Amino acid sequence: MEAFLHQVLAGLATGSIYASLALSLVMIYQATHLVNFAQGEMAMFATYFAWSLINAGMPYWPAFFLTVIFAFVLGVVIERTIIRPVENAPVLAVVVVFIALLVILNSVTGWIFSYTIKTFPSPFPEEPIFGRFVTSHQGGAIVITMVVLALLFLFFRFTPLGLAMRAAAQNPESARLVGIRVGWMLALGWGLAAAIGAVAGMMVAPIVYLDPNMMGGILLYAFAAALVGGIDNPAGAVFGGFLVGVLENVLGAFVIGNELKLAVALVLIVGVLVVKPSGFFGKVFVTRV
Amino acid sequence: MTRRQLIAIAVLLLVACVLPQVVSDYRVFQFNLVLVYAIALLGLNMLTGYNGQISLGHGAFYAIGAYCAAILMDKYGVPYWATLPVAAAVCLVAGFLFGLPALRLEGLYLALATFALGVSLPSLLKYHHLEKWTGGVQGIVINKPEPPFGLPLSADHWLYYFTLAVAVLMFLLAWNMLRGRIGRALVAIRDQHIAAEAMGVNTAMVKSLAFGVSAMYTGIAGALGAIAIQYVAPDSFNIFLSLVFLIGIVIGGLASISGAIYGALFIQFVPNIADEISKAAPWAIFGVFLLGFVYLMPMGIAGAVRMGLARLQRKAQNK
Amino acid sequence: MAALLEVAKLHAAYGLTRVLHGIDFTMDEGTITTLLGANGAGKTTTLRALCAMVKTQGEIRFAGQRIDHRATEDIVRLGIAHVPDGRGTFVNLSTEENLRLGAYVRKDRDNIDADLERVFGYFPRLKERRAQQAGTLSGGEQQMLAVSRALMLRPRLMLLDEPSFGLAPLIVKELFGILRTVNAKEKVSMLVVEQNAAMALDLADHAYLIETGRVVLSGTADEIKRNDSVRRSYLGY
Numbered sequence: 001m002e003a004f005l006h007q008v009l010a011g012l013a014t015g016s017i018y019a020s021l022a023l024s025l026v027m028i029y030q031a032t033h034l035v036n037f038a039q040g041e042m043a044m045f046a047t048y049f050a051w052s053l054i055n056a057g058m059p060y061w062p063a064f065f066l067t068v069i070f071a072f073v074l075g076v077v078i079e080r081t082i083i084r085p086v087e088n089a090p091v092l093a094v095v096v097v098f099i100a101l102l103v104i105l106n107s108v109t110g111w112i113f114s115y116t117i118k119t120f121p122s123p124f125p126e127e128p129i130f131g132r133f134v135t136s137h138q139g140g141a142i143v144i145t146m147v148v149l150a151l152l153f154l155f156f157r158f159t160p161l162g163l164a165m166r167a168a169a170q171n172p173e174s175a176r177l178v179g180i181r182v183g184w185m186l187a188l189g190w191g192l193a194a195a196i197g198a199v200a201g202m203m204v205a206p207i208v209y210l211d212p213n214m215m216g217g218i219l220l221y222a223f224a225a226a227l228v229g230g231i232d233n234p235a236g237a238v239f240g241g242f243l244v245g246v247l248e249n250v251l252g253a254f255v256i257g258n259e260l261k262l263a264v265a266l267v268l269i270v271g272v273l274v275v276k277p278s279g280f281f282g283k284v285f286v287t288r289v
Numbered sequence: 290m291t292r293r294q295l296i297a298i299a300v301l302l303l304v305a306c307v308l309p310q311v312v313s314d315y316r317v318f319q320f321n322l323v324l325v326y327a328i329a330l331l332g333l334n335m336l337t338g339y340n341g342q343i344s345l346g347h348g349a350f351y352a353i354g355a356y357c358a359a360i361l362m363d364k365y366g367v368p369y370w371a372t373l374p375v376a377a378a379v380c381l382v383a384g385f386l387f388g389l390p391a392l393r394l395e396g397l398y399l400a401l402a403t404f405a406l407g408v409s410l411p412s413l414l415k416y417h418h419l420e421k422w423t424g425g426v427q428g429i430v431i432n433k434p435e436p437p438f439g440l441p442l443s444a445d446h447w448l449y450y451f452t453l454a455v456a457v458l459m460f461l462l463a464w465n466m467l468r469g470r471i472g473r474a475l476v477a478i479r480d481q482h483i484a485a486e487a488m489g490v491n492t493a494m495v496k497s498l499a500f501g502v503s504a505m506y507t508g509i510a511g512a513l514g515a516i517a518i519q520y521v522a523p524d525s526f527n528i529f530l531s532l533v534f535l536i537g538i539v540i541g542g543l544a545s546i547s548g549a550i551y552g553a554l555f556i557q558f559v560p561n562i563a564d565e566i567s568k569a570a571p572w573a574i575f576g577v578f579l580l581g582f583v584y585l586m587p588m589g590i591a592g593a594v595r596m597g598l599a600r601l602q603r604k605a606q607n608k
Numbered sequence: 609m610a611a612l613l614e615v616a617k618l619h620a621a622y623g624l625t626r627v628l629h630g631i632d633f634t635m636d637e638g639t640i641t642t643l644l645g646a647n648g649a650g651k652t653t654t655l656r657a658l659c660a661m662v663k664t665q666g667e668i669r670f671a672g673q674r675i676d677h678r679a680t681e682d683i684v685r686l687g688i689a690h691v692p693d694g695r696g697t698f699v700n701l702s703t704e705e706n707l708r709l710g711a712y713v714r715k716d717r718d719n720i721d722a723d724l725e726r727v728f729g730y731f732p733r734l735k736e737r738r739a740q741q742a743g744t745l746s747g748g749e750q751q752m753l754a755v756s757r758a759l760m761l762r763p764r765l766m767l768l769d770e771p772s773f774g775l776a777p778l779i780v781k782e783l784f785g786i787l788r789t790v791n792a793k794e795k796v797s798m799l800v801v802e803q804n805a806a807m808a809l810d811l812a813d814h815a816y817l818i819e820t821g822r823v824v825l826s827g828t829a830d831e832i833k834r835n836d837s838v839r840r841s842y843l844g845y
Contacts, residue, residue: 091396104576111569174696179684179713
């Protein structure tokens with residue numbers, strides 16, 4: 001029983017990371033109907049940025065916030081320069097651009113920082129402060145994720161800019177008619193998504209160690225989470241993230257063993273796509289001929 | 290096919306045959322891999338270029354073909370040439386089976402599903418219950434085949450010619466398929482799915498078969514690749530293998546048979562040159578080229594060649 | 609006094625299909641003008657051209673300034689509010705959120721709450737439904753919402769694309785009555801595209817008749833009402 005509880009809580013902790021990344025994916029999907037295959041690499045790149053700040057002597061939290069800002073700017077720049085030209089291009093062109101982005105970020109990171117695995121510090125103490133079933137870092141990751149989610153919710157619900165972003169995502173033409181600069185709303189969306197991803201990266205790096213290929217599997221879980229929750233539903237993505245985290249841990253520990261954990265993500269993804277593409281909470285779209 | 294095209298192909302074949310006589314053994318090995326990749330790219334191009342089904346996980350079929358060859362040769366002593374039909378059959382079925390649920394997925398979603406396959410592949414290959422056959426993390430080592438009938442060729446040369454023969458056969462087959470009704474059906478489904486259906490094309494059958502045949506090609510390439518490299522291991526079949534195939538067909542030229550050759554040359558030799566700069570450089574270059582081609586040359590090298598030739602022809606006509 | 613809106617030799621096309629073949633018309637400040645014509649004549653396209661939602665050639669002047677090469681978002685900031693064909697409601701947002709979006713570009717944010725109350729004054733039913741999801745409103749209510757959203761801009765010029773579409777005659781009467789009041793009290797000029805010629809001519813001061821992308825008739829609403837061919841083709845008697 002204790003072991004089970006331990007796995008569930010650990011699952012919630014990794015789930016919080018999947019939830020964050022899934023949220024990033026859904027934010028971009030809602031606004032553009034595009035799946036950002038490079039979301040993981042963007043998060044990884046930002047985490048390396050944090051690492052180099054910390055390595056140069058900056059204390060953790062200033063480095064954390066600076067990294068979040070860096071990631072935000074990076075997201076905006078990427079959207080305006082690389083994504084904008086292919087916004088209305090055929091699907092294959094867009095996928096190729098995302099893959100190119102993935103590959104460039106991955107290799108540039110390897111180039112600058114080398115492929116040797118590095119340790120990344122956790123801002124939370126060694127001693128367990130959330131009870132004996134979770135490490136402080138696991139508990140801390142959940143707390144940080146909740147804070148980020150709460151801030152996002154408040155932003156979108158109660159600020160004019162958040163409202164404008166929601167409007168631009170739902171109905172770009174009408175949004176233009178009330179004067180919203182839809183292009184910049186998209187860029188902001190990318191910036192926010194990148195910033196959330198950076199937080200996820202910094203929370204996961206102490207657990208899986210810093211390496212240019214660290215986000216591959218995590219991105220897969222995030223995809224699964226986003227699909228399970230409904231690819232156009234932010235709340236669903238968050239729920240999906242925690243669900244996938246718990247499932248991964250529990251199944252991995254008690255049912256199928258650790259090796260096939262990624263296969264769980266694969267099965268979830270293909271399963272959801274084939275059986276119920278709109279996920280638990282998403283909307284069903286009908287194409288007009 | 291025009292006379293000009295026939296001449297070009299004849300010249301190409303001649304060069305391919307003469308090549309081993311004039312370059313080092315290592316280069317022959319590299320060109321062997323070029324042929325292997327060309328077959329793999331042809332397979333992927335059939336599915337993604339001609340039929341519009343995006344696959345970011347074709348490395349999986351390459352791996353299945355490679356492991357077929359390795360397991361048959363290592364555990365059951367099957368001769369190398371006999372592994373090809375087996376790899377082909379297994380991948381044809383595997384591809385078709387994957388193509389069935391894929392029928393329900395369009396564009397981005399299919400890319401997502403195949404991406405998931407590509408990322409999880411190494412861990413599937415490392416699964417310890419399969420270790421008896423797959424050799425687990427260490428993989429399987431196989432022996433290089435000897436030339437038959439005591440022909441006076443080095444093993445590398447023999448393998449090159451064998452691969453060349455298989456490649457010519459596969460390309461001929463593909464060319465025949467794609468220029469006829471099947472090719473038109475593939476493209477019709479890609480461009481106007483609903484209209485094709487309304488016109489009586491059995492889109493479900495065509496799409497699943499496209500997946501199967503595409504997987505078969507890539508699987509045969511995988512088997513040939515395993516035989517050439519003499520080694521299979523899970524970590525060499527990671528997501529980047531699938532991505533390099535995608536890069537190959539985009540840069541070589543989508544929906545083009547010659548594109549497979551240009552693409553294969555690109556993905557084999559660019560890393561060679563770029564490796565000098567840094568371990569990471571090849572992929573950075575791939576990425577930059579990819580972006581460049583999407584924005585500036587979406588038809589790939591094959592398209593650029595075609596346009597260049599057309600321009601020359603027009604100039605000659607206007608004289 | 610310069611006209612509020614001057615359109616000269618306006619051409620517009622969707623891709624390769626030309627829809628407008630040289631539209632000319634003007635509008636004075638404070639007036640209501642209607643563009644009449646059959647389906648496909650180019651009326652909606654004219655409004656979309658004014659807001660740069662379609663590729664155009666020709667001159668469009670608003671209060672003396674050329675706006676034909678500006679972006680839609682900038683044209684809005686000049687005080688032109690477009691109530692589009694199909695209402696353009698943000699269906700997943702609440703009624704109130706839709707209204708607040710109408711005021712998105714306004715710099716005088718303190719007056720927005722007051723304007724919200726004013727708009728509720730014109731359309732009490734919207735006030736009842738302020739927290740409701742806009743997509744669940746009836747057709748008539750969504751039209752009121754669209755008009756109100758435009759009013760939240762405090763526009764100088766309102767463009768209305770077939771406001772009577774799909775609405776019961778009684779509701780149209782109510783809506784047009786409010787439009788007339790808004791025009792009189794708040795001096796909002798209006799350009800109304802309508803298929804329902806009879807009701808439009810009762811509302812408007814001036815009218816233009818458009819056929820296959822050209823203006824074929826113009827005059828005051830009374831003149832147009834009395835015109836024989838218009839009576840036969842568009843008014844049905």
